[in-house]
Amino acid sequence: MTPPHAGGEAFLQARELSKSFFGVKVLKEVGFTLDKGEVLGLVGENGSGKSTAMNILGGIHQPDSGQMTLAGKPYRPTGPKDAQRAGLAFIHQELNLFENLSIEENVFISGFPKRRGLPLINRRKIGKETKRLLDLVDLGHPPGTRVGKLSQGERQLVEIAKALGFDAKVIIFDEPTTSLSRRESEKLFTIVGRLKAQGIGVIYISHILGDVLRVCDSVQVLRDGAVAGGGPRASMSIDKIISMMVGRKIGNLFPPRESHPGEVVLDVAGLTQPGVVKDVSLSLRSGEVLGVSGLMGAGRSELARILFGLDPFKSGTITVEREPLENPSPEICMARGLAFLTEDRRAEGLLMEASIRDNVALSSLNSYARGLSHRLSWPKLDRDVAEVSDKVKVNTSDYIRMLVKHLSGGNQQKVVFAKWLLRQPSIFILDEPTRGIDVGAKLEVYKIINQLVLDGAAILFISSEMEELIGMCDRIMVMNRGEVTGFHERGDFDGERILETAMSVGLREPEQADRKER
Numbered sequence: 001m002t003p004p005h006a007g008g009e010a011f012l013q014a015r016e017l018s019k020s021f022f023g024v025k026v027l028k029e030v031g032f033t034l035d036k037g038e039v040l041g042l043v044g045e046n047g048s049g050k051s052t053a054m055n056i057l058g059g060i061h062q063p064d065s066g067q068m069t070l071a072g073k074p075y076r077p078t079g080p081k082d083a084q085r086a087g088l089a090f091i092h093q094e095l096n097l098f099e100n101l102s103i104e105e106n107v108f109i110s111g112f113p114k115r116r117g118l119p120l121i122n123r124r125k126i127g128k129e130t131k132r133l134l135d136l137v138d139l140g141h142p143p144g145t146r147v148g149k150l151s152q153g154e155r156q157l158v159e160i161a162k163a164l165g166f167d168a169k170v171i172i173f174d175e176p177t178t179s180l181s182r183r184e185s186e187k188l189f190t191i192v193g194r195l196k197a198q199g200i201g202v203i204y205i206s207h208i209l210g211d212v213l214r215v216c217d218s219v220q221v222l223r224d225g226a227v228a229g230g231g232p233r234a235s236m237s238i239d240k241i242i243s244m245m246v247g248r249k250i251g252n253l254f255p256p257r258e259s260h261p262g263e264v265v266l267d268v269a270g271l272t273q274p275g276v277v278k279d280v281s282l283s284l285r286s287g288e289v290l291g292v293s294g295l296m297g298a299g300r301s302e303l304a305r306i307l308f309g310l311d312p313f314k315s316g317t318i319t320v321e322r323e324p325l326e327n328p329s330p331e332i333c334m335a336r337g338l339a340f341l342t343e344d345r346r347a348e349g350l351l352m353e354a355s356i357r358d359n360v361a362l363s364s365l366n367s368y369a370r371g372l373s374h375r376l377s378w379p380k381l382d383r384d385v386a387e388v389s390d391k392v393k394v395n396t397s398d399y400i401r402m403l404v405k406h407l408s409g410g411n412q413q414k415v416v417f418a419k420w421l422l423r424q425p426s427i428f429i430l431d432e433p434t435r436g437i438d439v440g441a442k443l444e445v446y447k448i449i450n451q452l453v454l455d456g457a458a459i460l461f462i463s464s465e466m467e468e469l470i471g472m473c474d475r476i477m478v479m480n481r482g483e484v485t486g487f488h489e490r491g492d493f494d495g496e497r498i499l500e501t502a503m504s505v506g507l508r509e510p511e512q513a514d515r516k517e518r
Contacts, residue, residue, distance in 0.1 A: 011036045011201055012075075012170055017066035019052055027052045028226040029066070034170065039192060039202040041216035041233075043209065045245055045438040047408060049225040050205055054172055058090055059083040071169075084110075089163030089171045095155050099148035103139075104130040106147055107162050133161040137191055153184025160191060171195060172203040177211060178436045182295060182464070189215050207438050209238045210467075221245055246440050253443060254471030257450040259490070261285035261474065265458045266427055268307070271316035276302045277482040280316070286426065289449065289459040291473030293466070294502050299482035300462045301343060304431045307460070308340040309333045320427070334363065339420035341413075343432040343462075349416045352405040356394065359404050359415050360385045364422045388418040392448050410441020417448055428452060431462045446472060466495045478502050 010033035019027040027049045034040050044050050055061045057068070059077030068075040070086055077083040097106050104126045115122045130143035137157040147155060156176060163171050173192075177185040192202055192215055206212050212219060213233055220230035221244040229244040230236075242253065266284040271277055277299045284290050292300045305311040307318065309328035318325040320336045333340075342348040350359050361368070361381055368381045382400065389399055392414040396402050404415055413433065420428065430449070434442045449459060449472065463469050469476050476488045478501040486501040488494075 010034055012068075012070050014053070014057070014068045015066055017053060017056055017063045017068070019056065019061060019064050026225050027056075027063070028224075030222065030225070030227055031066075032220050032227075034201045034203065036169075036199040036201055037196050038218070039196055039204055039216045041212040041219040042203055042205045042222070043207070043212055043219060043241060043245065044222035044228070045440045047224075048222040048245070050222055052225075053222070054090070054174070054203070054205070057083065057088060057172070084166060087167060087169030089166070089168035091156065091159045091163065091171060091173045091176060095152075095159055097147050097155055097158060100146065102144045102146055103134070103141060103150075103158055103161075104143035106158055107133060107143075107165050110166075129165070130161070133165050136164055136194075137161050138187070151184070153180045153187065156180070156184075156188065157191070160195075168200065170201040170203065172205070174205045175207065175436060176204070177206065177208060181297075185211070207436070208465075209241055209439070212241075213238065223247055242439050245438070253439070253446075254468075255443070255447055255450055257453060259288070259453075259474045261288040262456065265321050266307075266460070267317075267319040269317045269319075271303070271306065271313055271318065273302075273306060273311070273313040275482075276311070277306065277313070280479075280482075280484055282477055282484070284427070284458045284460055286456050286458050287453055288475070289453060289461050289473045291469040291476040292460065292462040292479065293469055293476050293498055294479035297481065298479040298502065300479055301431050302482070303479070304340065304429050304460070304462060307333075308338060308429055310340075334423065334425070337426040338429065339423065339425035339427065340429045341416050341420070341431060341433055343435060345412055345416050349419075350404050350412060352403075354404060356389060356396065356399040356402050356404060356407075356415055357382065357385045360389060360399070360418045360422055363419055367423075384422060385418070388421045389415070391421065392417045393444060394418060408437075408441070410437040410444065413437055413441070413445060414448070417445075426456070427458045427460070429460045429462075432464065433461070434463070434465070434468065442468075466498065469498075470495065 012034040015031045016029040017027055017031065018025065018029055030049060030053055032040065042050055052061060056063050059079045059082045075086060077086060098109065107130050108126055114120060127143045134141070134143065137160050139154060139157045139161065141150065141154065147158060150158065160171070176188055180188065192204070195202055204212065204216055213236060216233055218230065218232050219236045219241060221228045221241060223245055228247070262285055264283045265286050268280060268282045271280040280303060282290065292303070294300050302311065306313050309330050309332060318328060320338070325332070325336060346352060351362070365376065368377045369375065370377050385399055394414045395411050396407070404412055407415065434445050437445070453459060461469070461473055470493045474490050476493065476498060477484060478486045478488070478498060480502055488498055488501070
């Protein structure tokens with residue numbers, strides 16, 4: 001299905017693209033159009049066909065059927081180099097940069113200009129051209145700066161500069177804001193607007209639907225390998241897009257849950273680590289979700305790491321179920337019933353080359369060791385791994401052989417939950433638990449969290465998405481520059497007020513924090 005194009009012949013057009021792998025049809029007559037200077041939002045759940053369609057555009061896969069045109073001429077790249085020569089550039093979620101090389105070396109990595117008549121790299125030309133490109137994306141670092149010293153947002157600007165360097169006509173962004181701060185995201189949106197003004201077409205792939213509606217001129221939704229709908233931005237809404245993505249209406253993205261908090265199970269008083277957190281106090285009850293909000297650099301993730309014993313603190317106390325947590329380490333915290341889901345599941349939460357079973361069992365192997373030889377009881381381990389994996393609805397039955405790297409982002413996050421559920425902890429510290437997963441998978445994660453709370457667990461929920469905090473939490477604690485600046489109760493949640501608290505300078509009276517917290 002190719003949507004009609006009101007403006008005549010589009011600059012980039014795909015018609016009835018189909019693709020099968022091992023007899024399974026993953027793309028079913030998909031079509032789309034893109035004009036010069038247009039931003040097209042491409043959305044869909046993991047497995048909807050977005051990556052396959054973009055890989056066909058980029059020459060990585062060849063379609064089984066269908067046609068593409070670029071600037072009115074037939075377009076059928078046989079590899080990534082063909083796509084680049086034709087003017088297509090990809091800005092991947094996992095940026096394709098060499099951290100040990102400079103900006104200018106990364107920009108020209110695919111072909112260094114040589115000195116006339118000599119087999120020597122023309123360093124002067126490289127530096128001058130890189131400076132011109134960096135000015136276009138408002139990146140003020142010298143061209144010789146090593147990429148490893150740049151922030152994630154700055155590295156993304158280097159990727160855009162690379163694309164502009166080979167005169168890209170179409171730039172495809174894949175989940176561009178997943179690892180960016182709000183300020184970096186705002187800068188990216190400005191750059192996208194600038195690309196649009198220069199007549200460059202942009203395909204913008206993202207799970208953050210609010211960003212899609214903000215930055216895109218039109219939206220196309222894929223579901224199960226086919227076009228599920230779409231249209232101009234003015235005709236779309238988040239609810240409408242979600243309904244197209246999942247094939248049903250979702251009245252409320254955040255499943256309802258009754259709140260019945262019990263006794264305090266985690267009590268933190270005056271927690272301080274110079275330059276990281278300052279005088280943080282909070283209490284967390286069983287059967288409660290306490291959200292943690294704040295702008296980038298507020299100290300939310302740093303607080304989580306300290307609470308789980310990954311990083312030190314200079315002063316203050318941590319009490320778990322009325323007993324002091326002395327000299328916390330991950331091993332001690334796990335033994336005391338704490339679980340920690342890191343914000344970077346791929347690098348820190350999972351062994352990507354290992355199976356689902358091995359990942360789920362990783363934190364609980366001692367519980368299955370028997371006798372002096374510490375031999376593992378594999379039958380019991382396999383049964384328990386299957387049970388917790390089924391409980392969180394990991395979308396496969398082959399837990400022993402399926403490698404985690406082959407799972408979608410949502411299923412990978414479910415494996416992380418299953419890993420901790422096997423230990424039966426009572427306190428969960430969740431750092432950005434829905435980052436980089438699609439809407440349907442988010443809903444399933446929310447249901448897992450709600451079930452944990454109903455079972456009596458206490459949840460510390462860190463998130464950069466205001467709607468998520470408001471939809472899931474009983475209370476929200478706000479931080480700024482390592483300090484607690486306020487608490488908000490569920491009945492009084494207001495996005496503007498929470499943001500104002502995030503930009504304030506801390507609670508003026510220590511007792512005020514205690515009053516609101518208790």
